[in-house]
Amino acid sequence: MSDVIPPPSKHPLHRLPSGMRVPTSDGSPTSSSTRPRRRRVRAVAMILDDVLYDHSGLLSHLAIDRGVAQLLAEGAFPTNAAAFEALQTFRNAYGLRKRFPRFVDSLVGGPQAKLSPAQAQRVIAAYYESNVPEARSITPFPGVRKTLLELQDGGACHLALLLIGKPEVQRERLKALGVDDLFDQVVHVSPNPSLAQVTSAMKQLTRQLEIPSSAVMFVGRKAFYEIKAANSVGMLTVRMLFGKYTTVMPTDEMEQPNFQIESIEQLLPIVKLADQQMLQPKIVAIGGGTGLAVLLKELRHYPADLTAVVTVFDSGRHSGALRKYLGILPPGDIRNCLVALSDSDELLSKLMNYRFRENFMEGCSLGNLLLAALTDLQGGFDRAISSIADILNIHGSVLPATLESTELCAELTDGSTVVSEVNVRSPFIPDENEQPHSGSESSTSSTSGTPPATPPKPEKVKIKKAPIKRVFLENSNVEAFRPAVRAIEEADIIILSPGGFYSSIIATLLVPGIRDAIARSAGATVYVSNVTTQNGQTDGYTLEKTLEVLSTYLGANAIDYVIANNTHPPEDVLAPYVERGEELLLPTSEMAASRHPVLLQGQTFQEDLVAGHVACEWKKAPMLKHSGRRVAAILYTIIDKEMARHRQHQEQVPSVIPVPAMESKRSWSSRFTAPTAVLGVLAATTLLASMLRR
Numbered sequence: 001m002s003d004v005i006p007p008p009s010k011h012p013l014h015r016l017p018s019g020m021r022v023p024t025s026d027g028s029p030t031s032s033s034t035r036p037r038r039r040r041v042r043a044v045a046m047i048l049d050d051v052l053y054d055h056s057g058l059l060s061h062l063a064i065d066r067g068v069a070q071l072l073a074e075g076a077f078p079t080n081a082a083a084f085e086a087l088q089t090f091r092n093a094y095g096l097r098k099r100f101p102r103f104v105d106s107l108v109g110g111p112q113a114k115l116s117p118a119q120a121q122r123v124i125a126a127y128y129e130s131n132v133p134e135a136r137s138i139t140p141f142p143g144v145r146k147t148l149l150e151l152q153d154g155g156a157c158h159l160a161l162l163l164i165g166k167p168e169v170q171r172e173r174l175k176a177l178g179v180d181d182l183f184d185q186v187v188h189v190s191p192n193p194s195l196a197q198v199t200s201a202m203k204q205l206t207r208q209l210e211i212p213s214s215a216v217m218f219v220g221r222k223a224f225y226e227i228k229a230a231n232s233v234g235m236l237t238v239r240m241l242f243g244k245y246t247t248v249m250p251t252d253e254m255e256q257p258n259f260q261i262e263s264i265e266q267l268l269p270i271v272k273l274a275d276q277q278m279l280q281p282k283i284v285a286i287g288g289g290t291g292l293a294v295l296l297k298e299l300r301h302y303p304a305d306l307t308a309v310v311t312v313f314d315s316g317r318h319s320g321a322l323r324k325y326l327g328i329l330p331p332g333d334i335r336n337c338l339v340a341l342s343d344s345d346e347l348l349s350k351l352m353n354y355r356f357r358e359n360f361m362e363g364c365s366l367g368n369l370l371l372a373a374l375t376d377l378q379g380g381f382d383r384a385i386s387s388i389a390d391i392l393n394i395h396g397s398v399l400p401a402t403l404e405s406t407e408l409c410a411e412l413t414d415g416s417t418v419v420s421e422v423n424v425r426s427p428f429i430p431d432e433n434e435q436p437h438s439g440s441e442s443s444t445s446s447t448s449g450t451p452p453a454t455p456p457k458p459e460k461v462k463i464k465k466a467p468i469k470r471v472f473l474e475n476s477n478v479e480a481f482r483p484a485v486r487a488i489e490e491a492d493i494i495i496l497s498p499g500g501f502y503s504s505i506i507a508t509l510l511v512p513g514i515r516d517a518i519a520r521s522a523g524a525t526v527y528v529s530n531v532t533t534q535n536g537q538t539d540g541y542t543l544e545k546t547l548e549v550l551s552t553y554l555g556a557n558a559i560d561y562v563i564a565n566n567t568h569p570p571e572d573v574l575a576p577y578v579e580r581g582e583e584l585l586l587p588t589s590e591m592a593a594s595r596h597p598v599l600l601q602g603q604t605f606q607e608d609l610v611a612g613h614v615a616c617e618w619k620k621a622p623m624l625k626h627s628g629r630r631v632a633a634i635l636y637t638i639i640d641k642e643m644a645r646h647r648q649h650q651e652q653v654p655s656v657i658p659v660p661a662m663e664s665k666r667s668w669s670s671r672f673t674a675p676t677a678v679l680g681v682l683a684a685t686t687l688l689a690s691m692l693r694r
Contacts, residue, residue, distance in 0.1 A: 040275045041236065043184075043211050044151055044267070045160035045202075046219035047226060048170070049243075052177055052264060053138045056243030062134060067100055067127035074123060076107055076114040096248050097224050100127055101192055128191040130165065135172035140179070143265040148182045150268055157271065160185040160205050160216075162226070164193060185209055199229040200390070206233065207386060210483055212397065214280060214305045217271060219264075221245050223255040231256070236274055238267065280305050281639050282523070284491040286401075286514070287311065287505050291498030291626060293336035295528070296396075298632035300341050302639070306396030307487040308337045311508045313408040313473075316422035318355075318365050322372050329381045329405060331371035333504075334398060338385070339367070342392035352392070382481070399484040401508045406475040408507050412466040424471060425503040427536035428462040467539060470552075471502045473510045480513025488517035493639055496527045496559075498626050501546060502537045509553045524560040524642050527597070528631055531565045531605050531624040532582040543585045547597070559597045562587075563634050567603035569624065577624060600638070604630050 049055035068083045077083040090103045101124045107114040115123065151157045161183045163170040170188065174180035185208045189201045206213045213234040220226030221240045230237045231254050239257035250256045259270050281304045285295055288311035299306055312329045314320060319330035339352045352367035367388075374384035385398055408421040423430040488494060496505050509515050518525060527550065533541050541549075543564055550559060564587045568574070574584075591599050606627045 040215065041157060041217045041271050042215040043158040043160055043209050044217045044219065044271065045162060045205055045209075045230075045235070047162050047164065047221065048173055048177070049164075050221045050245070051219050051240045051242075052144050052179065053140050053173075054243070055138075056245075058138055059130065059134060060244060063127050063130065064100065066129055067104070067123055070123040070126035071104075071107075071115075074115060074119040076119070076123075096245055100124075124192065128165070130169050132169060132172050135169045136176050138173060138176050140177040141264055143263070144177065145179055145182070147264050147267060148179060151271065152182065158184045158209055158211065160187070160209055162187055162189065162198075162201055162205065164189045164198075165191050195225065195229060198226060199232055202229050202233045202235065203390060206235075210486075212305055212307075212487075217274065219261075219267065223248060223250040223257065227257050228255050238270060240264075281492045281643050282487070282490055283307070283493045283495065283639070284309055284487050284523075285495040285497050286488075286508050287497035287499040288314070288333040288508070289499035289504050290336060291528075291530070292333070292504070293340040294626055294628040295495070295497050295631060296337055296340040298628035299635070300343075300395040302632070302636065304639070306341070307484075307491075308341070308396065308398045309401055309484045309488065309508065309514065310334050310337055310398060311504045312400045312402060313406070313421045313503070313507050315407070315420045316425075318363050318368055320422060322368055323405070326372055326376075327405075328372055328375050329400060329403070331368045331381075332365065334385060334400065335365065335367040335371060335388075337398045338388050338392055338394055341394035341396050341398065343395055344392045348392065352388075397483075397487070399487065400481050401484055401511045401514055402478045402481055404475070404478040406473050406478050408471060408503065408510075409474055410471045410502065411469045413469045414466040416466065418465065419474065421503050421507065424468070425500055425534070425536050427464060427539075429465045465536065468502055468537065471506055471510065473507075476510075476512070478511055480511045480517070485513045485517045488514065488523075489521050491521055491523035492642055493635075494518055494521060494523050494525045495635070496525065496550070498528050498530050498631075500537060501530065501534060501541075501549075506550070506553050515554065518558065519555060524638065525554075525558055526561040526563060526635065526638055527559045528626070528635075529562060529564040529585050531626065532577055532584055535580055535582060539581065540583075541585070543587055544591065546585065557596060561598045561600060561638050562591070563604065563631060564599065564601050565604040565626075566601040567605070569605060574624075600634050602630065602634060603627075604634070 046052070049059075064087075068077075068080060068087070071077055071083050072080065077086065087100075087103055090098070090106060094102070104115065104120050104123050104127075108117055108120045148159060152159060159182055161174075163174075163186060167188045171180070174183075185205060187201050187205050187208070189197060193201075202213075202218070206216055209216065214236070217236040217238060218226070218230035219238045219240060220230065221243060222245050223239060227237050227239055227250075236259075237257040238259045238261055241260050241262050258274075261267060261270060281302075283299060283302075283304045284307045285292055285299065286309045292308060292310065296306070296308055310333050312334070314330035314332055315323060317332070319332035322328055323330045335352060339349050342349050342352075352370070354366040356362060356364045356366075371381075371384050371388060374387050375381050378384055378387060381400060381403060385400070389398060407419050408424050409417060409419045410424040411417050418424055418430060420430075499505060500507075509518075527547070529543055529546060530538075533539060538546065543562075547559060547562065551557075564585065566587055568584065587599055587601050592601070604626050606625050
């Protein structure tokens with residue numbers, strides 16, 4: 001397809017002037033006018049059976065014949081007629097939702113048992129014993145290759161295939177159909193897979209494509225099987241109304257497809273139609289620490305394509321110990337984000353955040369250890385994150401800013417330099433003689449839990465370090481994680497989350513590819529200010545000063561919106577922070593009057609602080625934390641405003657196909673619901689297909 005609706009332009013105050021070029025991570029300029037147009041559907045995945053060829057008419061009956069023949073061989077029925085009569089009775093009772101293997105299972109056990117478990121296994125094996133000569137006998141539906149080539153035209157869509165059955169037989173079917181050279185990714189699933197196995201295969205497809213599941217359109221035939229699995233991972237779904245499963249209707253929301261078609265040729269207008277629908281907002285939150293996790297926990301309830309791009313330069317506490325001794329990237333901030341987006345059992349989330357409390361294991365995080373173990377087992381930190389994301393069933397994606405390890409450094413105003421993130425954020429000059437810890441902050445406890453034999457040495461007087469002049473990476477050429485770059489480039493909203501100002505937010509922006517992706521993105525950039533200054537990082541700063549510093553790393557006018565707290569907590573709540581030298585970062589009247597960036601203000605800190613309940617992580621200094629609910633409420637107004645502007649832009653662009661887009665939602669999830677007027681849409685798409693053929 002060549003005619004595609006262009007993406008909405010960036011906020012007027014953040015739009016690149018015509019012809020302006022932004023330097024990329026490799027130093028080459030990129031024109032804002034030549035950036036690829038963003039599309040809703042970037043990949044089309046499908047199965048073979050009844051989608052690309054007539055499986056119900058050509059092969060399905062052969063499988064039944066093999067199964068029935070084996071039933072006779074096992075002595076379950078005296079004749080073919082008796083076996084087929086029993087099968088028909090079973091189908092009359094249960095329909096096609098319970099396939100032939102379930103019929104065989106029903107013959108095992110009970111007083112009327114006709115098969116032993118071993119016999120049943122032989123019957124099921126015979127049923128699935130498709131062979132190569134059978135595979136070579138099939139022919140494709142009309143227009144299959146032409147349609148797939150048009151989907152691929154100019155790199156418009158990647159093509160992927162989910163093959164269920166024996167790999168060698170499936171490959172022969174692909175060759176017989178003449179399309180074996182067209183698919184970018186192919187995932188094999190063994191015969192008779194469970195729904196969970198099919199769902200896992202869907203996730204594997206998206207990982208191999210390196211495309212968010214919301215940008216993948218899946219074509220299948222069984223509402224209760226492939227369509228349900230694809231919906232569960234957030235894909236757009238198309239049900240092929242061909243073959244024996246056409247009569248099996250969806251029974252719940254997860255089985256509802258977004259579209260239904262009768263031939264593969266109708267897929268082209270469906271893809272175009274999906275591209276013209278209102279997109280879910282693509283939200284990318286950048287940062288680390290607890291601030292990002294608090295925000296994600298609330299944003300996961302919003303119907304959006306949500307991605308967290310997380311800093312990986314932490315060098316303190318347990319993450320720092322794992323980084324030093326195992327050579328892995330620090331897992332702590334990643335773990336926090338995974339748990340925040342989790343939809344799993346509460347106990348599993350608690351286990352991920354669990355810290356041991358005694359002896360040499362004091363402070364060690366179980367979730368960090370799991371990520372470390374999976375990194376070793378699976379050969380990559382990104383793969384470990386994907387595995388934990390699957391286990392926790394997270395809403396959205398969690399991506400490291402880079403997969404390369406380097407140190408965060410800071411040049412101080414007195415000319416000295418500190419190395420390592422833990423020293424950059426510390427208010428004090430690092431002790432060169434201090435040894436790294438193994439997880440515990442205490443250096444005086446013994447492994448047995450008994451007091452040490454010698455009294456501990458008196459604590460050294462800590463010297464306050466000079467203010468930070470600038471921060472930089474020890475290796476300034478680290479490569480950004482490609483999926484993170486892509487997510488930022490395609491984002492509608494980019495959020496710089498609360499957290500360590502230099503150690504989390506700016507540290508992530510120091511990765512060249514991340515910074516450049518923000519500059520190239522058409523999405524609005526939102527900065528969520530911390531409630532107070534941070535000792536060792538932003539001592540004496542004002543809110544205006546933080547924006548000024550951000551602009552030196554991100555570029556002038558890069559921030560479109562600022563969210564800031566404008567409320568004073570009660571004096572008794574604020575007193576400990578004032579005593580530490582921290583100050584509120586409050587907006588000024590000049591900021592409120594300025595047109596850029598747009599200021600949104602209100603009480604953003606946690607309400608339970610007023611009651612004096614300050615939740616504090618293990619051996620971390622208490623802080624005035626944001627209320628995720630309050631910040632998210634402000635963010636929703638920005639998202640709604642930006643998406644309304646996007647819709648207005650789309651209305652000004654002539655539609656590629658003269659068909660109204662369907663209004664569709666799937667509650668508070670990252671999926672679209674199926675249209676209620678399915679037949680009307682089907683008729684419209686059939687008409688469109690015939691128009692295109694003319």
